[in-house]
Amino acid sequence: MSDYEVRPAVLRDAKAIAEVHAAAARAAYADVLPEDQLRALAPATREAKWREAIEYAEPQVHVAVLGEEVVGFVGFDRSRDPKTPSTTGEIWAIYVRPDHWGQGVGVALWDAAREGLEEEGCTVVTVWVPLRNDRALRFHELAGFKREMKTAKTTSLGDVRIEEIRLKRNV
Structure with a gap:
């Protein structure tokens, strides 16, 4: 039995969500982004976005x-990818504070999103993951997601180009 509770976010959670997002992103991208860009992953740059989402x-x-x-937190909804059926959902973001990694928080968040x-009537769910984020790839694959090899794309994170791949599974 886990001591973690998962619940819908409320507006007062936006600051804490931004802090989790920044801390987890800094840890996940430590070997990918230069130091100045890691420092730019500050909670202040994310709080308004999460307040609006909530x-x-x-x-x-x-x-x-x-x-x-x-x-930790998870953001999920219908897929943002063009030409996907309305029955396709997407994990838009899933982040856990690094000091809670490996303790079941991600699984609890994934269960709530699923x-x-x-x-919402979704039968399939997708998630985009950077190819260099081994921890995230391993987490999603253990949760039953499979890589869709032909979906690889390049996105920019600051000045760095990141290769991402979409993973998919049935809900």
Whole structure:
């Protein structure tokens, strides 16, 4: 039995979500981004985005809490990819504070997102993951996602180009 509770995010969670997002991104991209860009991954650059997402439920956001402390979050909704059926959902973001990695928080968040997508009528779910983020790839593959090899694309994160691949599984 986990001590983590997952619940829908509320507006007062936006700052904590931004802090989790920044800390997890800095840890995940430590070997990918230069130091100045890692420092730029600050909570202040993300709080307004997450406040808006919570307010308008686009994407839907759930948080994992330990006591009163937000230690992770997931954003999910219908797929943003062009030409996907309305029954395709997407994990827009899933982040856990690095000091809680490997403790079941990600699984609890994924379970909540899967249930939410199922309630929305989604039968398939996708997620975009940087190819150099071995931890995220391993997590999603253990959760039953399979790589769609022909979907690889390059995106920019600051001045660095990142190769991403889409993973997919049934809800």
